[in-house]
Amino acid sequence: MKLLISNDDGVFSLGIRTLANTLAAVGHEITVVSPDRERSATGHGLTLHQPIRAERVESGFHPSIAAWACSGTPSDCVKLALGALLDNPPEMVLSGINHGSNLGTDVLYSGTVSAAMEGVIEGIPSVAFSLTSFTVKDFQPAADFAQTLVSLLEKQPLPHLMLLNVNVPAVPAEKIAGVAVTRQGVRRYVDQFEKRVDPRGKTYYWLAGELLEDVDETELAAIELAKLEAFGSNLDWYHQTLTDVEAIRHNCITVTPLQYNLTCASGLVNLRDWHLNFPPS
Template sequence: MFTFLLTNDDGYFSEGIRALRSALKQIGRVVCVAPDRNLSGVGHSLTFNSPLRIRRIEEDFWTVIGGTPADCIHFGYYLILEGKKPHMVCSGINDGPNLGEDITYSGTVSGAMEGRILGIPSIAFSVFGREDIDFTQVADVAKQVVIKALEEGMPEDAYLNVNIPNLRREEIKGFLITKQGRRSYKEKVLKLSDPQGKPIYWITAEQFGWMLEEGTDYWAVYHGYVSITPLQLDMTNYRALEELKSSWKL
């Protein structure tokens, strides 16, 4: 029987993780360890400067109080599964997309990154859409990708970032292997007032937009395809490495 370790960054109470858990339970044991609150934007954060507590919610479902997705994967692997590797780490389904450079902030993608660091095949799932999301249907598509990955295997130095359009099954055009795209929007810092009239500031996007380059994650979901992007842990820019080696006299 397959064992899955599941986390997310929206919190254990979110619809996305519940739907993915139900879908994966059809093909194996699903150990869920998820944060106790919404941590969207938390990035690849690991808590090693303070202790954490874990609470059992129901059978094979736990929450790490104050824990990040990466913390949850550690707790699931070392504590709940006692160091026995699951067949796969899954993260999500995130309530909203994870595309382009934004994946560097993503707690969902970081959950899968942590699984890869621990040597486990790992997949992050997000939904492209913001309203009226049918998570049951999205989870069913996610399950298809999981089965494919189990059947075909995954490259040892890669983990997957999967974005699924919020469309009816028959409207989805298919699956595309993609590269990370680029966004065309920027943030701004908005000045507001607290109830006492003191200034507070809120980081927000000025206007959402993406470069519609063919072959990218955004292009795929925008056109109704499921986007599957293989990611890697090595962040080295090898082209720049050669350039600096030849141009910087050090």
């Protein structure tokens, strides 16, 4: 397959090189376009007020890989690749392997997920891969799963245009409990700003949020159930589907289908009987 790979950890990160080299070694045609430095938590930001530069990277990748270091954000990288650097569009966009998880509401901030979502916006099936640790450096189990998943998607394409968000537990391969198709869970943080003073006496702040892993998801579940009930869905399967946050605790690889349409379907049901007029009567 012809694959475009990006990330938010930068072109020199071990995760992207392990992913790209593993897939190139089994015969996939790989192009890498990735930030020239770490651009984590940039979300879906785009560079609009300064030029974007791209330079070829000649080392660190499989000889068959064409790799570029881009001065822009992860979303910029995918846009630039599709609009200027590639002669023909790829069959799939991959992002990662991120150093750290992208679970639950993390996906709203993640540059890794946003790079893959840019592919979906352009009509290309996409997958984001993350290793759930900031310290573990063994990306090979995640890359091996990526190879398996890409092979599966080559034979059995997704029925609808979507993004698959994959998180791989940071444990030895033999301790991975399996693969779970999950729904997006919730991760909340207590944001703490540490106040500091620089050498010139000026005050600045450093964001250091504390993760709350055990979040009550009752409210979120109620919203999702209302959404499904509004369209007459059978809910038996839903009750058996773990969230990505839950499944990763059991050392399962999580595969969560996402979309860029953020419309709240249950909200449409709730609002459809409202009588909104302008100007007010």
